[in-house]
Amino acid sequence: MFSKRFKQLTPYTPGEQPQNREYIKLNTNENPYPPSPLVEKYLKTADTDLLKLYPDPSSKKLREAIGEYYNLPPSMVFTGNGSDEVLSFCFYAFFDKDNGSLLFPEHSYSFYPVYCGFYDIPFERIPLEKDFSISVNSYIKGKNCSGIIFPNPNAPTGTYLKLPEIERLMSNTRKDRVVIIDEAYIDFGGESAVKLVNNFDNLLIVQTFSKSRSLAGLRVGFAIGNDKLISALVTVKDSFNSYPLDTLAQNAARIAIEDRDHFKKNRDNIIETREFTISNLKKEGWEVLPSMANFIFIRKKGIPGLNIYGFLKNKGLLVRYFGYPGIKDFVRVTIGKKKDMIVFLELLKSVRRK
Amino acid sequence: MFSKRFKQLTPYTPGEQPQNREYIKLNTNENPYPPSPLVEKYLKTADTDLLKLYPDPSSKKLREAIGEYYNLPPSMVFTGNGSDEVLSFCFYAFFDKDNGSLLFPEHSYSFYPVYCGFYDIPFERIPLEKDFSISVNSYIKGKNCSGIIFPNPNAPTGTYLKLPEIERLMSNTRKDRVVIIDEAYIDFGGESAVKLVNNFDNLLIVQTFSKSRSLAGLRVGFAIGNDKLISALVTVKDSFNSYPLDTLAQNAARIAIEDRDHFKKNRDNIIETREFTISNLKKEGWEVLPSMANFIFIRKKGIPGLNIYGFLKNKGLLVRYFGYPGIKDFVRVTIGKKKDMIVFLELLKSVRRK
Numbered sequence: 001m002f003s004k005r006f007k008q009l010t011p012y013t014p015g016e017q018p019q020n021r022e023y024i025k026l027n028t029n030e031n032p033y034p035p036s037p038l039v040e041k042y043l044k045t046a047d048t049d050l051l052k053l054y055p056d057p058s059s060k061k062l063r064e065a066i067g068e069y070y071n072l073p074p075s076m077v078f079t080g081n082g083s084d085e086v087l088s089f090c091f092y093a094f095f096d097k098d099n100g101s102l103l104f105p106e107h108s109y110s111f112y113p114v115y116c117g118f119y120d121i122p123f124e125r126i127p128l129e130k131d132f133s134i135s136v137n138s139y140i141k142g143k144n145c146s147g148i149i150f151p152n153p154n155a156p157t158g159t160y161l162k163l164p165e166i167e168r169l170m171s172n173t174r175k176d177r178v179v180i181i182d183e184a185y186i187d188f189g190g191e192s193a194v195k196l197v198n199n200f201d202n203l204l205i206v207q208t209f210s211k212s213r214s215l216a217g218l219r220v221g222f223a224i225g226n227d228k229l230i231s232a233l234v235t236v237k238d239s240f241n242s243y244p245l246d247t248l249a250q251n252a253a254r255i256a257i258e259d260r261d262h263f264k265k266n267r268d269n270i271i272e273t274r275e276f277t278i279s280n281l282k283k284e285g286w287e288v289l290p291s292m293a294n295f296i297f298i299r300k301k302g303i304p305g306l307n308i309y310g311f312l313k314n315k316g317l318l319v320r321y322f323g324y325p326g327i328k329d330f331v332r333v334t335i336g337k338k339k340d341m342i343v344f345l346e347l348l349k350s351v352r353r354k
Numbered sequence: 355m356f357s358k359r360f361k362q363l364t365p366y367t368p369g370e371q372p373q374n375r376e377y378i379k380l381n382t383n384e385n386p387y388p389p390s391p392l393v394e395k396y397l398k399t400a401d402t403d404l405l406k407l408y409p410d411p412s413s414k415k416l417r418e419a420i421g422e423y424y425n426l427p428p429s430m431v432f433t434g435n436g437s438d439e440v441l442s443f444c445f446y447a448f449f450d451k452d453n454g455s456l457l458f459p460e461h462s463y464s465f466y467p468v469y470c471g472f473y474d475i476p477f478e479r480i481p482l483e484k485d486f487s488i489s490v491n492s493y494i495k496g497k498n499c500s501g502i503i504f505p506n507p508n509a510p511t512g513t514y515l516k517l518p519e520i521e522r523l524m525s526n527t528r529k530d531r532v533v534i535i536d537e538a539y540i541d542f543g544g545e546s547a548v549k550l551v552n553n554f555d556n557l558l559i560v561q562t563f564s565k566s567r568s569l570a571g572l573r574v575g576f577a578i579g580n581d582k583l584i585s586a587l588v589t590v591k592d593s594f595n596s597y598p599l600d601t602l603a604q605n606a607a608r609i610a611i612e613d614r615d616h617f618k619k620n621r622d623n624i625i626e627t628r629e630f631t632i633s634n635l636k637k638e639g640w641e642v643l644p645s646m647a648n649f650i651f652i653r654k655k656g657i658p659g660l661n662i663y664g665f666l667k668n669k670g671l672l673v674r675y676f677g678y679p680g681i682k683d684f685v686r687v688t689i690g691k692k693k694d695m696i697v698f699l700e701l702l703k704s705v706r707r708k
Contacts, residue, residue, distance in 0.1 A: 001530050001556055002586055003450040005473075011592030014411055031406045040402040043602075048394040051571035051606075052385045054564070057368055081435055084595040096357040118593045119359075176355050202355055210408070217405035217601035232356055238365030239472045241438040247571035248397075248602050252405075 005120065012114045015320055024343060026334040027318040029155075029185075029295050031214040033266045033337075036259035039215075039252045046248065055247040058234075062245070065254040066222055070194050076224055078233040079253075081244040083184055083208035083221030084111060089236040090149075090204065090223065091115040094178040097122055099146035105134055107327055109151050109182065121146070132289050132297075132327075133159045140172040148173065151182040153190055156322060156332040158291030160190045170200045178229065180204045185293035187212035187267055188274070194224050201226040211294055212267055213256045220245065220253040270294050274335045280345050299329040302353045311351050317344060359474065366468045369674055378697060380688040381672040383509075383539075383649050385568040387620045387691075390613035393569075393606045400602065409601040412588075416599070419608040420576055424548050430578055432587040433607075435598040437538055437562035437575030438465060443590040444503075444558065444577065445469040448532040451476055453500035459488055461681055463505050463536065475500070486643050486651070486681075487513045494526040502527065505536040507544055510676060510686040512645030514544050524554045532583065534558045539647035541566035541621055542628070548578050555580040565648055566621055567610045574599065574607040624648050628689045634699050653683040656707045665705050671698060 015028040034040075063074040080086035095102045095116075101124040104112045108125075116123045124145070129135045139148055148169070153160040166181065173179055181193045183205055194205050204225035210216035223233060237244065256263075274296065278288050281298060289297045299305065308331045309321035317340075320332040333344065369382040388394075417428040434440035449456045449470075455478040458466045462479075470477045478499070483489045493502055502523070507514040520535065527533055535547045537559055548559050558579035564570035577587060591598065610617075628650065632642050635652060643651045653659065662685045663675035671694075674686040689695065 001532050001583070002447060004452060005450075006447045006586060006590065009589055009593045011589050012596055013592075014408070014596050017408065017410065025407075028408060030408065033406065034403040035405050039405070043397050043400055043402060046397055048397060049388040051389050051393070052387065052568040053379075054368070054371065054382060054384065054570045055573070056371065081595060081598055084597070088594050093356060093360045096359070098358060114593050178355050214406040216408045219409070219597055219600040229355070232360060235363055235365050236360065238367075239363045239468050240442050241435060242366055242368045243438070243573055244435055244598075246573040246600070246603055249600055 008117060010114060010117055012111045016318060018318070021316070024317040024336065024340045026336050026340065026344060027320040029211060029293075029334045030216050031211060031266065031270070031294065032335075032340065033214055033269065035214040036256045036262040038255045038259050042252055042255050043248070046251070050247060055243050055245060055250060057238075057242045059245050059250050062250045062254045065257050066224075069257050070224060072194070072197070072224065075227050076197065076230055078223040078230045079245055080221050080223075080237065082210065082219040083182070083206050085244060086206050086221045086223050086233070087111065087180075087182065088115055088118070089233050089240070090178075090180055090206070091119050091121060093232045093236050095119070095121045095147045099177075100144040101146060103139055103145045103148045105150050105154060107132070107154075107157060107324065109155055112149060128157070132157045134161050136161070136165045136169045139169055145177060147178045147180070149180040149182060151184060152193070153185045153188075153291065153293040155185065155293065156295070156320065156327070156330070157289050157297050158185075158293040158295055159289055160292035163191050163193060163196070166193050167196060170196065170203055173202070175202055178202050178204060180206060183207045184211055188294045189271055189292040197225050201228065204229050209253050209256060212263065213253070214266065215253065215256060218249050218252055220249050270335050273338050273341055276338065277335060277341045277345065281348075284345075284349065286348075295332050295334045297330050297332050299331075303329070303351060305329050305331050308351055312344075312347060315347050317347060362471060364468060364471050366465045370672060372672070375670070378671040378690065378694050380690050380694065380698060381674040383565060383647075383688045384570050385565060385620065385624070385648065386689075386694065387568055387623065389568040390610045390616040392609045392613050392616075396606055396609050397602070400605070404601060409597050409599060409604060411592075411596045413599050413604050416604045416608045419611050420578075423611050424578060426548070426551070426578065429581050430551065430584055432577040432584045433599055434575050434577075434591065436564065436573040437536070437560050439598060440560050440575045440577050440587070441465065441534075441536065442469055442472070443587050443594070444532075444534055444560070445473050445475060447586045447590045448534075449473070449475045449501045453531075454498040455500060457493055457499045457502045459504050459508060461486070461508075461511060461678065463509050466503060482511070486511045488515050490515070490519045490523045493523055499531060501532045501534070503534040503536060505538060506547070507539045507542075507645065507647040509539065509647065510649070510674065510681070510684070511643050511651045512647040512649055513643055514646035517545050517547060517550070520547050521550060524550065524557055527556070529556055532556050532558060534560060537561045538565055542648045543625055543646040551579050555582065558583050563607050563610060567607070567617065568620065569607065569610060572603050572606055574603050624689050627692045627695055630692065631689060631695045631699065635702075638699075638703065640702075649686050649688045651684050651686050653685075657683070657705060659683050659685050662705055666698075666701055669701050671701060
């Protein structure tokens with residue numbers, strides 16, 4: 001009963017969302033603070049009569065608000081059902097099996113190979129450097145690629161690539177190959193490559209409302225780039241599902257991006273808690289990769305990552321363990337509220353070596 | 355910069371959603387009545403703090419509510435971002451270019467050929483009967499198909515195929531070929547083929563909250579069928595976008611399907627207005643195809659459909675004109691509130707022959 005392409009699928013595995021027990025959840029990089037209070041205010045007074053009508057298929061007002069935030073016209077903004085859907089549309093539109101492999105980091109967002117499986121796109125995983133950073137040189141070497149994608153900061157490592165390095169990558173990449181910078185975590189201290197899109201027509205930036213805007217539950221993501229890339233994404237959307245963003249999500253996201261004060265306060269809190277957590281971990285002898293994200297990637301000599309994960313879960317605190325070769329010692333820990341990080345730091349003192 | 359598959363796309367064209375003028379909108383089959391008042395109540399008191407967390411990727415509670423409505427277990431229910439996304443996943447999972455053509459009616463939902471283009475699926479359009487109905491015989495004849503899909507009631511015609519005919523189709527179709535009945539309009543007088551899914555493992559029913567539940571703005575659709583078909587759709591979803599339904603949409607849709615009284619009142623009103631409209635049209639010499647939907651497909655000898663459409667639009671009332679060979683005389687008219695239909699009937703008296 002199933003198509004050939006279906007039989008080859010390997011789906012993505014999201015992080016645990018346990019229903020049966022109250023955990024301190026530091027495993028899925030959610031924001032510990034609520035979204036802008038203006039979102040709540042909007043929902044309280046929303047005209048539900050309007051829900052009988054289809055939403056604006058082009059999310060015009062939301063794209064205008066995002067454009068305004070970045071000083072770009074709305075024609076350079078595409079919105080979708082979370083950055084996952086935006087990424088999926090990108091893989092469809094830009095990457096091909098006829099143009100060589102798509103390049104992405106060996107340790108990175110694990111949905112990338114899933115999209116490749118979904119659309120039958122060959123890919124090559126580029127190893128990280130010894131310090132787990134992304135090296136632009138190894139992507140420049142791969143001239144015959146169908147495209148490049150990586151998160152910046154990278155996940156699950158948290159390491160950040162500076163803008164001049166991205167510029168160097170772009171200057172050394174074929175102009176007919178699309179480069180996607182997946183900036184899900186850019187707001188926690190990094191500088192967005194959005195400011196480069198007017199210099200490089202083949203550069204696309206993908207962002208999300210799920211992390212820094214505290215709206216993971218609302219499913220809104222977006223892409224910013226040259227008009228041609230954006231209108232290609234619109235064509236893909238209109239060939240798949242014309243209305244992926246419902247009326248409430250469009251309005252609430254617009255209101256959230258307009259509330260810059262709430263955003264800054266929220267982000268500054270998380271950065272402060274991250275630095276607090278890192279300095280305490282280092283005092284206790286933990287290795288912490290440099291992070292510009294709302295999570296950290298940590299290990300301690302002699303303790304397998306699975307032990308850390310299992311010990312903490314048993315104590316009612318969830319972190320994410322990946323277990324891939326090369327990063328088996330690590331766990332990824334979302335930065336939560338300070339009080340939760342204090343519990344985490346305290347629990348960690350009792351993790352035993354094997 | 356674009357993939358080969360992208361270059362072959364022909365996107366879907368949704369009905370007009372004019373922003374510049376107040377029209378009486380009878381063109382996109384929206385419900386003229388608001389959704390259940392319990393939806394408004396829910397939004398007023400929704401815990402927006404929860405929006406910082408990812409939604410349930412499996413929409414468990416919503417699937418349970420839909421299952422309860424149809425007396426089926428939630429394992430037989432799949433939910434997605436509008437029935438368009440559900441259909442798109444179906445085309446990916448079930449139809450192939452190696453198994454012959456997908457069969458659907460010549461005049462039908464115009465997204466079907468778009469999905470076929472998106473996933474490179476060959477298709478064959480099966481002509482309607484002279485009375486514009488769907489004939490099961492012409493689908494049985496096409497034994498070597500990769501699958502069958504049609505809306506019931508069909509759009510844009512409104513004609514309805516009775517359950518014994520669907521049973522006859524299923525009994526004469528290979529068990530390894532999936533048949534999809536797209537029941538977007540089933541609630542307006544038809545009998546759902548959901549009651550056949552336990553008899554036929556290859557039968558999948560697709561429905562939506564956009565029409566009879568007045569929630570087009572919320573983007574919720576679902577499919578009902580054998581566990582194997584449903585879990586295939588889950589695999590496709592998890593290879594494309596794990597969380598297509600946001601928290602608000604999941605909760606509001608669940609609340610809407612639980613409010614049976616509002617649903618019945620709303621539906622009965624539309625059916626009553628439809629019959630009122632049809633009988634008045636017939637008095638004025640209009641031909642109206644028998645409709646079990648929330649729209650009607652009408653023509654009058656000697657008046658081109660484009661004239662009807664243009665005349666009404668000029669007067670501030672939108673209907674849908676398709677202009678395809680074979681149905682060029684017709685316009686499709688959504689059943690709105692009675693007062694709007696009275697305006698429509700009045701305006702129609704002045705439509706001139708060419």
